[in-house]
Amino acid sequence: MRTLDTEILVIGSGAGGASTAARLAAAGRQVVVVEEGPWVDPDAIEPFSLEEMVAKYRHHGSSAALGNPPIAYAEGRCVGGSTEVNSGLWHRLPPALAEEWRRTYQIEAFTPDVLDGYAELIEADQGVSYVPAAPPTSSALLERGATKLGWRSVEFPRVFRYDAAGRGTKQTMARTLVPKAVAAGSTIMPGCRVLKLVGRGSRITGARCRATRPDGTPEDLLVRAEHVFVCGGAIQSPALLQRSGIRRGIGGGLKLHPTIKIAARFPHPVDHDDVPMHRITEFAPNLTIGGSASRRAHVALALADSGALDPEALADWEHVSVYYAAIRSEGAGRVVAVPGVASPLVTYRLTEADVSRLARGLVHLGEALLAAGATELVPSVIGAPTVRRVEELAPWWDAVTRTQSNLMTVHLTSSIRMGETRDRTGTDSFGRVWGYENLRVNDASLLPDAPGVNPQAAIMTIAARNAEQFLAST
Amino acid sequence: MSEVRGGVDEAAPAPEVVVTGAAGWLGQNLVRALVGRRQRVRCLVHRVEDGPLLQLLGREVEIVVGDVRDPAAVSRLFDGLGAATVFHAASVIHPAGKVRELFDVNVGGTEIVLDRARSSGAGRFLHVSSNSPFGANEAPTDRFTEDSPFNPYLGYGRSKLEAEQLVQRGHDRGDVSAVILRPPWFYGPFQPARQSTFFSAIRKGRFPVIGDGSQQRSMVFTGNLVDALLAAEVAPGAPGQAYWIADARPYELREIVATVRQALEEEGLPVSGRGLRLPALAGTVAAGLDGALQAQGRYVQPLHVLGELKDTIACDIGKARRELGWEPATELLGGMRTSIRWCLDRGMQL
Numbered sequence: 161m162r163t164l165d166t167e168i169l170v171i172g173s174g175a176g177g178a179s180t181a182a183r184l185a186a187a188g189r190q191v192v193v194v195e196e197g198p199w200v201d202p203d204a205i206e207p208f209s210l211e212e213m214v215a216k217y218r219h220h221g222s223s224a225a226l227g228n229p230p231i232a233y234a235e236g237r238c239v240g241g242s243t244e245v246n247s248g249l250w251h252r253l254p255p256a257l258a259e260e261w262r263r264t265y266q267i268e269a270f271t272p273d274v275l276d277g278y279a280e281l282i283e284a285d286q287g288v289s290y291v292p293a294a295p296p297t298s299s300a301l302l303e304r305g306a307t308k309l310g311w312r313s314v315e316f317p318r319v320f321r322y323d324a325a326g327r328g329t330k331q332t333m334a335r336t337l338v339p340k341a342v343a344a345g346s347t348i349m350p351g352c353r354v355l356k357l358v359g360r361g362s363r364i365t366g367a368r369c370r371a372t373r374p375d376g377t378p379e380d381l382l383v384r385a386e387h388v389f390v391c392g393g394a395i396q397s398p399a400l401l402q403r404s405g406i407r408r409g410i411g412g413g414l415k416l417h418p419t420i421k422i423a424a425r426f427p428h429p430v431d432h433d434d435v436p437m438h439r440i441t442e443f444a445p446n447l448t449i450g451g452s453a454s455r456r457a458h459v460a461l462a463l464a465d466s467g468a469l470d471p472e473a474l475a476d477w478e479h480v481s482v483y484y485a486a487i488r489s490e491g492a493g494r495v496v497a498v499p500g501v502a503s504p505l506v507t508y509r510l511t512e513a514d515v516s517r518l519a520r521g522l523v524h525l526g527e528a529l530l531a532a533g534a535t536e537l538v539p540s541v542i543g544a545p546t547v548r549r550v551e552e553l554a555p556w557w558d559a560v561t562r563t564q565s566n567l568m569t570v571h572l573t574s575s576i577r578m579g580e581t582r583d584r585t586g587t588d589s590f591g592r593v594w595g596y597e598n599l600r601v602n603d604a605s606l607l608p609d610a611p612g613v614n615p616q617a618a619i620m621t622i623a624a625r626n627a628e629q630f631l632a633s634t
Numbered sequence: 635m636s637e638v639r640g641g642v643d644e645a646a647p648a649p650e651v652v653v654t655g656a657a658g659w660l661g662q663n664l665v666r667a668l669v670g671r672r673q674r675v676r677c678l679v680h681r682v683e684d685g686p687l688l689q690l691l692g693r694e695v696e697i698v699v700g701d702v703r704d705p706a707a708v709s710r711l712f713d714g715l716g717a718a719t720v721f722h723a724a725s726v727i728h729p730a731g732k733v734r735e736l737f738d739v740n741v742g743g744t745e746i747v748l749d750r751a752r753s754s755g756a757g758r759f760l761h762v763s764s765n766s767p768f769g770a771n772e773a774p775t776d777r778f779t780e781d782s783p784f785n786p787y788l789g790y791g792r793s794k795l796e797a798e799q800l801v802q803r804g805h806d807r808g809d810v811s812a813v814i815l816r817p818p819w820f821y822g823p824f825q826p827a828r829q830s831t832f833f834s835a836i837r838k839g840r841f842p843v844i845g846d847g848s849q850q851r852s853m854v855f856t857g858n859l860v861d862a863l864l865a866a867e868v869a870p871g872a873p874g875q876a877y878w879i880a881d882a883r884p885y886e887l888r889e890i891v892a893t894v895r896q897a898l899e900e901e902g903l904p905v906s907g908r909g910l911r912l913p914a915l916a917g918t919v920a921a922g923l924d925g926a927l928q929a930q931g932r933y934v935q936p937l938h939v940l941g942e943l944k945d946t947i948a949c950d951i952g953k954a955r956r957e958l959g960w961e962p963a964t965e966l967l968g969g970m971r972t973s974i975r976w977c978l979d980r981g982m983q984l
Contacts, residue, residue: 310753443745446796512931513792516737520745527705554704557738 161380162371166192166347169367169385171354171400174241175616176603177391178333178341179282179623185344187631192383193341194352194369196396197238202334207245208435208453216244223395225493225508225569231418232568233506235393239350240334242393243616246570247435247453248318248330250288251613252279253621254445261608265579268589269625278624279617286331286620287321291437298451298481299436301426305532311442318437319616352381357388357404357599364388364599387634389591391603391623394572395495398586398605399504401576401593402497409586409594411504414493415574415610418510418567419486420518420560421452423462424529425536430454430481440528445488445612447521449528452482465566467542483529485521486569488612489514495575510562518567519560526553540566571615576605578622590629602626645868648719648757649673652711654702654747655724657684660762662824663856664721664863669695678702678711678724702743705750712754719867720751720810723762725794728828728935733789733928740793745800752809758873759810760863761801765818765852765878766791770945774850777884777950780876787942789928798876805874813866814876815859818947821969822856823976828935830977833984836894839908842940844917847888850948852880855969858962865960877954881969882962884948890966897970903984917944 167190170181177193185191197216205212213221218237225231236242255272262270282288294300295315306313320328329335342348351372359365366384373379390397398411436451443449452458456474462482463469473480493508510518526537530550537547544559545552576586578601582594591606593599602623604615611618649672655661656677668675669692676696679685685697700707702724712718724743729735744761751759768778769785786795798814805812821829835841862879866872885893895905921941927934954960964972977984 309749311749442749512733512789512928513737513741513796516734516742519738520742523703523705523742524745550709551706553706554701557701557703557742 161382163382163384164192165384166190167385168192168387168389169194169383170389170391171367172241172391172393172396172603173239173333173338173348174236174391174393174603175243175333175619176393176623177389178240178243178337179620180389180391180602180627181341181346182337182344183624183627184631185341185346191341191346192385193338193346193348194354194367194383195239195348195350196353197236197350199239199350200244200334202240202244202332207330208455208458210455210457212245219503223503223506225414225416225506227493227508227510228562229510229565229567231416231508232566233416233572234568234570235395235572238334239338239348240332242570243319243332244334246616247614248320248616249316249437249614250283250319250617251316252276253611253618254613257445257611261579265577265581265585265608267579267608269629270589274625275621278621282620282624286319286336288317289320289322290315290317291328292322292326295437296431296434298430298432298434298454299438301430301481301532302436302438302440302449302451302483302528305528305530306440306442308531309528311440311528313438313440313442315438316614354400355403357400357406362595362597364596387598387630388600390599390601394575394604395504395506397601397603398495398575399497402504406593406596409576409582409584411495411575412492413574413577414495414506414508414572416489416493416508416569417486417571417610417612418489418514418518419484419569420522420565420567421462421465421482421484421540422522422525422529423459423466423480423482423538424534425480426534427479429478432456432478432481443521443524446517447485447487447524448612449485449521449525450483452484454481458482462540463538465540466538466544466546483525485518485525487514487517487521488610515560515562518565519557522556522560523553526556542566571610573604573607573610573615576601577608578606579608591626600626600630645758645870647671647864647867648717650676650715650718652676652678652715652718652720652756654678654711654722654743656688657681658723659820659822659824659826660723660856660859663822664723664860665691665695667860667864674715674718676711676715676718678707702747703738705746708746708750712750712756715754715756717755717757719757720747720759721762721863722747722759725762727790728938729933731933733931733933736789736793737796741796741800744797748800748804748810752804756810758867759801759804759812760866761798761812761814763798763814763816763876764790764794765816765947765949767795767798770947774848774886774946776946777948778878779950780878780953788925788938789933811873813872815862815866815879816876816949817854817859817879818852818949819854820856820859821853821973823973824856825973825977829973830982830984833894833898833974833977836891837898837903837905837984839906840910841891842910842912842916842943843887843891844912844940844944845914847886847891849887849944849946850884851887851890851946852884852948853890853966854880855962855964857964857969861963862954862958862960865958869958871957875957877958878949878951879954880949880951880962881965882951885966887943893966894970897967897974898984901971901974901978903974914944917941
């Protein structure tokens with residue numbers, strides 16, 4: 161077996177891994193980043209297209225947390241991870257939530273001041289901005305609906321840079337921090353899956369990997385390292401630790417933002433190139449309303465989620481746009497590595513309050529879309545009536561049940577958790593795995609709870625903070 | 635809207651009011667207190683058959699039939715009103731089998747009523763909450779105050795807590811001017827069937843007293859609660875505040891049972907000499923089963939009631955007395971006799 165030696169091994173190249181690698185490399189440390197997915201030229205594939213799903217998503221976009229109901233989820237699996245496929249919406253961790261986490265999990269150095277300090281640096285470095293011109297129609301419609309009803313709505317900034325002509329480019333990890341880490345001397349190895357961490361006692365000595373040679377053939381590889389950062393996201397990180405025999409505090413407590421959708425038909429065409437940057441925040445933090453990617457395939461999928469896809473409904477799909485209500489959930493889930501199977505078993509249990517909150521979100525979302533001028537609403541609930549007037553919304557309350565609702569999520573967090581409360585966390589306040597000297601986690605799994613907002617900002621902020629603490633202490 | 639009275643800046647009672655849950659236990663009492671004193675009493679009732687009897691109370695009573703979860707119905711409820719006072723009394727305490735309804739109605743309904751109160755420019759928003767967001771006291775002599783920490787008891791407690799949080803959020807961000815009232819166990823006219831069962835069980839010696847009966851319970855006579863709502867509508871410092879509302883003092887459970895027996899006898903009903911005592915363990919087992927079933931989404935009312943009977947749930951009404959200028963006028967024996975007479979007048983068998 162080929163062997164590779166490095167000071168630091170970073171496993172995963174998404175928001176957590178790329179942030180970690182770029183910081184450590186800039187400080188002169190020797191870093192190897194292994195990424196299970198391929199390198200995909202960020203300019204080569206159209207955002208939110210079917211080709212993108214095939215190239216950049218795990219299982220080509222379809223994974224599910226099992227439960228009643230199951231919740232479909234999507235994860236990026238490519239250099240840059242989910243930052244390559246998400247909407248790039250940027251939302252700092254709300255200070256009240258950070259404070260609650262700090263108290264509940266006794267997280268050291270986790271004050272809003274500390275976090276905002278890192279967030280500001282990242283924002284300046286990455287480029288976080290508002291749309292320079294008028295927002296796309298799909299986004300403006302959300303704002304219009306909210307304004308009609310007197311509801312609060314906000315345009316969220318995104319990790320975007322704009323050229324002189326106003327053309328925006330999402331600042332994904334493959335465009336920003338991965339090249340930065342490489343420029344500072346890091347090695348990035350796409351197509352390299354870590355099978356298992358190896359070590360002795362409280363020290364990890366390296367990782368056994370299945371790499372891909374330039375000619376495409378597989379190769380077994382041992383990467384030996386003095387320090388290992390696991391940054392595979394809230395599903396893959398706990399699965400890898402469990403496969404390596406590390407189970408205490410790992411994999412339980414998975415959180416996500418369950419999301420219910422509506423395909424809304426308008427009397428006019430709606431743009432489909434971008435994802436709405438407006439959100440209705442009237443019912444935050446427990447409920448947020450926003451817009452989804454609405455290419456033809458997304459529209460077809462959303463219409464099919466109602467259980468009765470009328471082929472003619474797709475004829476004027478340009479008039480249809482997909483919107484969602486996402487909730488903060490009281491429920492929790494679990495990630496369990498299954499021996500002999502590459503993908504872990506993921507389960508999630510919604511509470512009755514969660515299901516009620518989803519129904520409430522659907523009714524509010526329906527009202528907003530009707531106020532925005534939608535003429536027909538098809539919810540992602542099997543058997544739920546199509547709605548054309550506000551008077552028809554109330555039956556949705558009872559139509560939303562565990563068996564009839566098609567739910568999805570793109571935000572997965574909290575499957576390991578950081579903090580000094582050892583009975584409730586898998587790592588210390590800075591991501592070091594309990595019981596190990598040189599093994600750290602630095603990704604979405606560390607967030608003690610679902611943030612109620614897009615998590616990329618929180619993940620990058622926490623990853624930067626933990627990387628700096630590592631540099632100061634090691 | 636406010637006027638100066640004796641140097642105290644006090645809001646005037648609004649000529650227009652909205653009552654949700656108007657056909658309920660509290661709502662029936664409240665609407666009767668409002669009729670004759672307001673120009674318009676707009677009532678939300680869930681069932682069409684609840685409308686006509688309320689309508690008979692006066693020309694100012696206007697009925698809207700609809701579900702508090704229905705945005706269109708709640709829009710009709712506020713249609714054409716200006717700065718109306720809102721009494722939000724619609725709530726589910728004992729769902730028919732499914733826990734989910736607690737959240738749909740108590741949280742979802744509150745969110746929609748709050749939204750329409752805001753968009754219609756309503757006046758004060760009086761929100762009827764509960765003791766349940768606070769759980770039980772540790773010792774029989776402990777009292778909840780407005781500073782006690784939240785500790786919601788099962789589904790109902792969690793739903794009422796979330797509803798309170800929505801109301802507080804609405805107040806804090808200026809959507810409504812809200813006052814939260816937290817009444818415990820009601821008694822009084824227009825009681826539901828479960829309270830009549832309570833009277834019958836005591837009369838027949840079948841009401842279970844758990845342990846030695848020294849656990850204390852705050853109760854509230856519906857008339858006392860109506861008085862508190864009307865006081866909170868105008869009290870100058872009330873918006874943004876929450877208040878415990880109950881009778882003048884908590885009662886030991888054995889005192890409640892003895893008083894109901896006395897009230898039944900004084901209203902001419904013979905009472906069995908027997909009593910039913912259950913060990914404290916019975917309450918604990920019932921509470922455990924109730925919790926396990928609720929986690930599965932199921933609600934069994936007798937288990938829930940039995941599980942709560944072991945506890946002290948008592949509050950201190952000092953803040954309401956001081957700030958609302960309100961005093962509970964009716965005490966237990968008189969209030970229970972009124973309730974029993976109400977039942978007998980309607981030909982109920984107790």
